[in-house]
Amino acid sequence: MEMPKPNPGVMSRKAMLLERLRSVLPDDAIIHEEVETRAYECDALTAYKCPPMLVVLPSSTQEVSDVLRICQEEGVPVVPRGSGTSLAGGALPTADCVILGVARMNEVLETDYDNRFIRVQSGRTNLSVTGAVEEEDFFFAPDPSSQLACAIAGNIAMNSGGAHCLKYGVTTNNLLGVTMVLMDGTVIELGGAHLDAGGLDLLGVICGSEGQLGVVTEATLRILRKPEGARPVLMGFDDNAVAGECVSDIIKSGILPVAIEFMDRLCIEACENFAHAGYPNCEALLIVEVEGSEAEIESQLEKIIEIAKRHNPVELRESQSAEESAKIWLGRKSAFGAMGQINDYMCLDGTIPVSELPMVLRRIGELSKEFGLPVGNVFHAGDGNMHPLILFDANKPGDLEKCEAFGAEILKLCVDAGGCLTGEHGVGIEKRDLMTYQYSPEDLEAQMAVKDVFDPAWLLNPAKVFPLPVSESRRAARVAAQ
Amino acid sequence: MKPETEAEFAELVAGLTEPVRVQGGGTRGISGPETALVTTGLTGVTLYEPGALTLVARAGTPLAEVEAALDAEGQRLAFEPMDHRGLLGTGGEPTMGGVVAANVSGPRRVQAGACRDFALGVRFVDGRGQVLKNGGRVMKNVTGYDLVKLMVGSWGTLGVLTEVSLKVLPKAETSETISVQVPDTGAAIRALSAGLGSPYEVTGAAYDPESGRALLRIEGFEDSVAYRADRLSSLVGAFGEASREGPAPELWTAIRDVEVFHDRQGDVWRISVKPSDAPEVAARAEADGLLFDWGGGLIWVLVPEGTDLRARLGDFSGHATLVRASKATFEALGRLQPEPAAVSALSKGLRQKFDPRGIFNPGLMG
Numbered sequence: 001m002e003m004p005k006p007n008p009g010v011m012s013r014k015a016m017l018l019e020r021l022r023s024v025l026p027d028d029a030i031i032h033e034e035v036e037t038r039a040y041e042c043d044a045l046t047a048y049k050c051p052p053m054l055v056v057l058p059s060s061t062q063e064v065s066d067v068l069r070i071c072q073e074e075g076v077p078v079v080p081r082g083s084g085t086s087l088a089g090g091a092l093p094t095a096d097c098v099i100l101g102v103a104r105m106n107e108v109l110e111t112d113y114d115n116r117f118i119r120v121q122s123g124r125t126n127l128s129v130t131g132a133v134e135e136e137d138f139f140f141a142p143d144p145s146s147q148l149a150c151a152i153a154g155n156i157a158m159n160s161g162g163a164h165c166l167k168y169g170v171t172t173n174n175l176l177g178v179t180m181v182l183m184d185g186t187v188i189e190l191g192g193a194h195l196d197a198g199g200l201d202l203l204g205v206i207c208g209s210e211g212q213l214g215v216v217t218e219a220t221l222r223i224l225r226k227p228e229g230a231r232p233v234l235m236g237f238d239d240n241a242v243a244g245e246c247v248s249d250i251i252k253s254g255i256l257p258v259a260i261e262f263m264d265r266l267c268i269e270a271c272e273n274f275a276h277a278g279y280p281n282c283e284a285l286l287i288v289e290v291e292g293s294e295a296e297i298e299s300q301l302e303k304i305i306e307i308a309k310r311h312n313p314v315e316l317r318e319s320q321s322a323e324e325s326a327k328i329w330l331g332r333k334s335a336f337g338a339m340g341q342i343n344d345y346m347c348l349d350g351t352i353p354v355s356e357l358p359m360v361l362r363r364i365g366e367l368s369k370e371f372g373l374p375v376g377n378v379f380h381a382g383d384g385n386m387h388p389l390i391l392f393d394a395n396k397p398g399d400l401e402k403c404e405a406f407g408a409e410i411l412k413l414c415v416d417a418g419g420c421l422t423g424e425h426g427v428g429i430e431k432r433d434l435m436t437y438q439y440s441p442e443d444l445e446a447q448m449a450v451k452d453v454f455d456p457a458w459l460l461n462p463a464k465v466f467p468l469p470v471s472e473s474r475r476a477a478r479v480a481a482q
Numbered sequence: 483m484k485p486e487t488e489a490e491f492a493e494l495v496a497g498l499t500e501p502v503r504v505q506g507g508g509t510r511g512i513s514g515p516e517t518a519l520v521t522t523g524l525t526g527v528t529l530y531e532p533g534a535l536t537l538v539a540r541a542g543t544p545l546a547e548v549e550a551a552l553d554a555e556g557q558r559l560a561f562e563p564m565d566h567r568g569l570l571g572t573g574g575e576p577t578m579g580g581v582v583a584a585n586v587s588g589p590r591r592v593q594a595g596a597c598r599d600f601a602l603g604v605r606f607v608d609g610r611g612q613v614l615k616n617g618g619r620v621m622k623n624v625t626g627y628d629l630v631k632l633m634v635g636s637w638g639t640l641g642v643l644t645e646v647s648l649k650v651l652p653k654a655e656t657s658e659t660i661s662v663q664v665p666d667t668g669a670a671i672r673a674l675s676a677g678l679g680s681p682y683e684v685t686g687a688a689y690d691p692e693s694g695r696a697l698l699r700i701e702g703f704e705d706s707v708a709y710r711a712d713r714l715s716s717l718v719g720a721f722g723e724a725s726r727e728g729p730a731p732e733l734w735t736a737i738r739d740v741e742v743f744h745d746r747q748g749d750v751w752r753i754s755v756k757p758s759d760a761p762e763v764a765a766r767a768e769a770d771g772l773l774f775d776w777g778g779g780l781i782w783v784l785v786p787e788g789t790d791l792r793a794r795l796g797d798f799s800g801h802a803t804l805v806r807a808s809k810a811t812f813e814a815l816g817r818l819q820p821e822p823a824a825v826s827a828l829s830k831g832l833r834q835k836f837d838p839r840g841i842f843n844p845g846l847m848g
Contacts, residue, residue: 114675115756137681159624170622172631173599188824193756195779196585196596197635198801198819199847200829204598204631208624225681248533254556254652254703296706351620354534383621384534423622431625438625442612446836447627453831465626 001048001089001404001429004463006096007479010076014053017074017098021056024066029104031055040081040099044146045089045430047346047400052079052093059104061179061187061217068215069185071098075478077459078183080211082154083125085146087347088428090158090210090464100215102153108132109218117176117193119220122153126160129221138223141168144424145333156216159208161424163332166382167258167291168224170424172207177220180206182213183455192220205450210426211461213454227291230258232328233301235308236282236315240264241358243284246311247381248354250288253307255300257382261287261332264361266376267339267389274338277331278324280315286381287332335378336389343391345376346403350414351423354384360417364388364410371406373399385423386414412437427465435467444470457481486523488605488613488644494519495642496611501841504638506542506580511570512637513809514843521579524644527551529619535650536602536619541579541643548578552650560651561597562588562734568744570806579643585635588738589686589699592678592776594651598634603647606633608640609837619647632832639847640836654701657685658711659727659734662696662718664689667761670696671778673721675757678777680717682710687777688737696721697733740782742773743806750806751791753781756799766795790815818847 018032031037032054041049053076058064071078081091081101093099105121106128112118113136120129126147129140143162144150150160156178161170168174177191190203197203206213237243247260263271263285272279279285286308290300301318308316319325331338339345352360361377368375379386388410392403411421411431415438421431435444448466451458451474458474483502485491503514506521521542529538532555539548545563552558563586565576580586582604587596603617616629633640664670670689677684677698686699698718700710715724727733736742743750748770755763757778764772764781771784785791788811792802801819804812821829826848833840833847 112758113679114672114758116675116679138679159628161622165622169595169599170624172628173595182824186824188822188828190825192799194754194800195591195776196587196598196754198754198803199821199825200640200832201585201598201631201635202825202828204628204634207631208628225679228681251535251652252533252555254655256652292706293709295709296703299703299705351622353531353536353620355531380622385620385622418618419620420618420623420625422625423620424624426624427626435626439615443614443616444626446608446612446614446616446629449835450627450629450632450832453828453835 002468003050003094003429004468004475006094010096011053013074017076018054020070020074021054021067024070025056025058025063029057029059040093043084043086043089043091045087045092045428048089048092048429050093050095052097052099053095055099055101057101057104061181064100064181064215064217065185065187067100068181068183072183072185072457072459075457075459075481077462079461080153080157080215082123082151082157083149085150086154086158086426086428088422088426088430090426090428092429094463102151102217105217112193113138115193116223117220118223119218120152122156122216122219123151126150126152126155133223137226139226140221140223141174142171145336152219152221153216156207156219157209157211158424158426161385163259163261163380166260166380167256172204174222175203175207175219176222178203178206178216179218180214180216183457183460210428210465212451212465213460228293229297230289230291231297231301232287232289232319232325233304234279234315234317234328235286235288235313236280237284237311238282238314240284240361242311243286244354244357246286246308249307250304251382253303255303257288257304258291259287259289260380260382262377262379262381263332263335264377266374267335267378270338270342270376271331271335274334274341275327275331277327279331282314287328339376339389339391344394345389345391346407348386348388348390348407348410349422349425350411350419351383351385352414352417352419354381356417357381360413363413367406367409371402373403373406384419408434429464432465433467436470448474483517484520484523488524488607491607491642491644492611492613495607495609498841501844504642504842506577506583507544507574509567509572509574509576510580510584511566511572511806512843512846513812514846519642521577521642528645532557535621536647537650538619538645538647539578540645541577543578545576545578545581556653557650558653559600559648560590560594561600562590562738563597564588564738569740569750578646582634582646583636583638583643589688589734589775592687592779593683593685598631600649601630601634601646602649604630604633604643605645606641606643609839609841614641617647621649637846638843639833641842655703656707657699657701657729658707659730660698660711660715660718660724661727662722662724663694664696664722667691667764669721670774671757671760673718674698674777676721677714677718680714682714684714686734689774689778690742691772692742699734737773737775740773743771743782743784746771746784747787748784749787749789749804749811751783751785751802752805753783753802754800755779755781759798763795763798767791768794787811792819
């Protein structure tokens with residue numbers, strides 16, 4: 001994956017930049033020794049690494065503002081970083097950049113149960129947002145698999161989803177407001193504890209902009225009252241297509257389960273070996289979870305089981321205890337780790353219309369044979385967000401390239417099927433060069449025009465989202481201006 | 483001007499030499515340039531997959547047609563778009579594109595989300611006459627910037643929508659409305675907050691001060707609704723005498739469309755606030771009439787014609803939008819809450835990018 005050549009002019013001014021940053025940040029908030037900046041050389045897309053020039057860890061909105069203003073004045077690119085869990089390379093540095101990490105800003109600023117929101121600093125982790133309100137039986141709905149580690153800042157940047165967004169939506173549907181710093185240091189407030197924008201919905205544009213429009217320092221998040229209970233049911237089928245039909249029939253029946261998760265044989269076996277959840281031996285597994293009071297759960301599961309029976313499942317099992325439910329979910333949430341025990345893997349994230357599921361799975365199987373690389377499928381079936389995991393050997397020359405080529409074919413397949421390149425991980429560098437497959441030059445120009453407005457010098461995370469040749473003239477203009 | 487294809491729209495816009503009023507069914511009370519660019523020639527549901535909860539319609543498709551198609555499959559637009567005709571005295575047929583362009587929602591917004599939360603994709607013609615698309619027809623999509631959110635609620639100022647793609651949801655099997663007789667606004671908002679903060683999935687939470695009744699709605703399968711109605715009744719019974727109204731869809735239509743103001747003179751405003759601020763903000767309005775929705779987060783206000791409500795409200799967290807007034811009042815006070823300078827500069831910058839000649843609904847959003 002190509003990255004732009006670092007700007008030698010910027011790197012030659014490292015000492016001066018360091019001095020200016022020291023005037024606005026405490027010493028321990030700046031990392032400049034090469035041996036230490038290496039800790040920030042990559043995110044969770046570990047195939048790509050590059051230590052940044054400097055790392056700053058500000059503790060307040062004011063400090064973020066000072067850092068950005070100085071970097072803008074000095075023409076230095078800034079790569080914002082939450083917890084570095086991006087699977088798309090969203091926080092991958094360049095050698096001439098400053099990494100701006102928000103990890104030290106992790107306070108809860110306000111909790112308001114009457115109005116059902118929490119205001120936090122953006123470095124707070126996803127799970128600890130729920131942790132701050134669960135004593136009162138509330139929770140923050142988006143639940144990416146990395147929720148133990150990932151930061152709200154990154155959730156906002158990537159518009160993260162999770163297993164339960166069929167019912168609760170993704171980050172953008174649960175974000176009420178932000179405090180954000182623009183590249184020139186200007187601090188703005190968008191939204192708040194009230195609903196909807198008074199003018200253009202800029203908050204909606206910020207969410208999912210991959211750290212290219214501003215640095216979010218504080219967020220107002222919608223919190224919800226926990227349901228009285230929840231319970232999953234496991235269903236095994238001996239055919240992927242039948243499992244797909246079952247998903248469609250459940251949705252059409254008027255029940256809205258809180259989650260419908262799908263795994264194919266390779267994933268089922270890997271997860272079972274890892275979590276011992278008692279997954280059946282079959283081609284396709286569905287985990288369907290419903291919520292409510294005990295009686296409501298019973299009645300919904302009864303309807304769902306009735307539908308499933310029409311599709312001749314090889315296994316149909318309601319969880320009998322909280323412990324069993326936890327195991328069922330542990331298996332699913334450990335899918336990536338379990339697959340990682342088999343080999344290196346690349347995780348994809350395309351979304352397809354649910355109706356295209358059988359066709360897409362069949363075609364992925366054919367491609368797997370063509371490329372000679374195994375692929376496991378685990379995904380959010382209710383909303384069509386797929387996560388094919390391609391297994392490869394990073395130590396085998398040529399395997400990574402083969403894997404990337406295979407991945408690109410799968411993502412194109414998703415677009416051809418009426419879907420998109422990425423459902424919740426973001427474009428980052430990983431899917432950057434495929435953007436022209438989904439969008440016309442004019443469509444991409446319209447998106448880049450938005451960045452022109454928020455960050456005219458193209459200094460914030462500049463080498464992400466858009467194919468390098470497409471964004472080149474804008475990035476070159478910045479270098480020329482120095 | 484009423485083109486019948488997207489390509490015709492693009493050609494027509496590229497050739498425009500003067501500003502136009504972008505219009506769907508014309509029911510939302512927008513004034514502007516004499517010449518209207520109307521989308522009602524561009525109609526039809528182009529894709530509907532009940533099993534994927536997705537519907538795609540051309541912008542000029544009558545809302546009624548979309549709702550009928552959904553109804554036939556036991557589904558609906560969960561954000562419950564308001565019908566403005568009664569309140570504004572307008573005619574015409576609401577269109578799907580108009581609903582999206584104005585981000586029109588209703589009582590269920592408080593729980594399910596707004597129109598913006600259900601918009602999956604858009605196609606539109608920008609001010610240069612280019613056909614652009616963003617988003618798509620799948621529920622989870624973070625491929626590039628979310629210009630769908632930018633277009634929803636942009637009132638045609640960034641481009642003319644030609645097609646919209648929406649997430650839809652199953653219709654509820656049944657519903658129940660619980661009314662609570664409360665002594666004042668403060669108690670009403672507290673009762674609604676208690677309901678919305680409960681695990682019983684309240685999908686409507688409104689208060690009509692004239693009747694002194696706070697209303698809470700729950701929806702779902704029959705046995706589930708019965709159970710939750712019991713629990714919710716006893717919970718909100720602490721704030722006043724609670725009684726069952728049955729499904730009472732007419733009560734929610736009346737709230738959605740602000741029927742209490744239909745036959746009354748005066749200007750109408752809508753204020754979005756933090757619900758617990760609602761009693762104080764409403765008191766400052768010195769209103770002739772009030773209606774609270776979204777648990778208090780939305781206040782409909784009736785004031786004498788020409789009243790500068792924003793001056794009465796002073797500083798508050800949220801925004802006040804003028805919805806019904808004379809042309810002169812709209813011109814004097816502006817439809818939308820003024821934005822802070824830095825935010826306004828961003829909005830203006832975006833309008834300049836998408837409509838560089840300023841030909842779409844000039845002045846409507848600042």
